[in-house]
Amino acid sequence: xxxxxxxxxxxxxxxxxxxxxxxxxxxxxxxxxxxxxxxxxxxxxxxxxxxxxxxxxxxxxxxxxxxxxxxxxxxxxxxxxxxxxxxxxxxxxxxxxxxxxxxxxxxxxxxxxxxxxxxxxxxxxxxxxxxxxxxxxxxxxxxxxxxxxx
Amino acid sequence: xxxxxxxxxxxxxxxxxxxxxxxxxxxxxxxxxxxxxxxxxxxxxxxxxxxxxxxxxxxxxxxxxxxxxxxxxxxxxxxxxxxx
Numbered sequence: 001x002x003x004x005x006x007x008x009x010x011x012x013x014x015x016x017x018x019x020x021x022x023x024x025x026x027x028x029x030x031x032x033x034x035x036x037x038x039x040x041x042x043x044x045x046x047x048x049x050x051x052x053x054x055x056x057x058x059x060x061x062x063x064x065x066x067x068x069x070x071x072x073x074x075x076x077x078x079x080x081x082x083x084x085x086x087x088x089x090x091x092x093x094x095x096x097x098x099x100x101x102x103x104x105x106x107x108x109x110x111x112x113x114x115x116x117x118x119x120x121x122x123x124x125x126x127x128x129x130x131x132x133x134x135x136x137x138x139x140x141x142x143x144x145x146x147x148x149x150x
Numbered sequence: 151x152x153x154x155x156x157x158x159x160x161x162x163x164x165x166x167x168x169x170x171x172x173x174x175x176x177x178x179x180x181x182x183x184x185x186x187x188x189x190x191x192x193x194x195x196x197x198x199x200x201x202x203x204x205x206x207x208x209x210x211x212x213x214x215x216x217x218x219x220x221x222x223x224x225x226x227x228x229x230x231x232x233x234x
Contacts, residue, residue: 091192118214120195143192 018061029112032065038103053101066111066125067142087145095138106130119144163200167193179221
C-alpha cells in the first residue's frame with residue numbers, strides 16, 4: 001500500500017527528512033524505513049574521519065516515522081487534519097542506543113501508540129538495522145496542534 | 151471523598167510535573183497551571199491522564215479546555231465523580 005497521503009504531509013524537507021517509506025500504518029502503530037545516505041552533512045563532523053550516525057538523528061528518524069507519521073494518520077482519520085496548518089513539537093524523549101549505524105545503512109522503525117489524548121501522542125519506538133538487530137529503542141512524545149491562523 | 155483528600159491527591163499528581171524552579175508551596179487553588187506553575191501543555195496532558203487514573207474518571211476535550219487552574223481541575227473532578 002502507498003502511504004503518500006501521509007508522507008506528502010510531512011513538514012520536513014532535505015536535509016532534515018528522515019522518512020523514505022512507510023510499510024504499514026494502522027490505528028495503533030506504524031512501520032517505516034529510512035536509509036542514511038553517506039552524503040548526509042553530519043557525517044563530516046560526527047566523528048572526524050570516522051562517520052557514525054549521531055544518536056539525535058536516530059531519535060529524529062524514530063520521531064518522524066514513529067510519532068509524526070502516526071499522528072498525521074490519526075488526525076486524518078479523526079477529520080482533524082488541516083494540510084499545511086499543523087504545528088508539531090517534540091515534547092519528550094527517552095532513548096537507549098545499542099548499536100552504531102554506519103553511513104548507507106537502512107533502518108526500520110517500528111512504533112506503537114501508548115496513547116493519543118488531548119493532541120499529545122506518546123509512542124514506544126524501536127529501530128532495527130538491515131540485519132534485524134535492535135539499534136535503539138525508547139519512548140517519544142509529541143504535541144499536534146491545528147494552526148488556527150493557517 | 152472529602153475536598154481536602156481530593157485536593158491533596160491532586161497536589162501530589164501536580165508535584166511530579168512542576169519544573170525545578172517552582173516549589174510545591176506555590177500550588178494554591180487559584181494557581182494557573184500554565185502561566186503560574188509553568189507546566190507546559192504536554193505535561194498538562196500527563197496530569198489529566200494521572201487524574202483520570204487516580205479518580206477513575208474520564209475527561210473530554212472540553213474539560214481540558216476549561217482546566218486552567220487547580221480549582222478548575224477540582225470542579226471538573228467533582229462533576230465527573232457526581233456523574234458516575
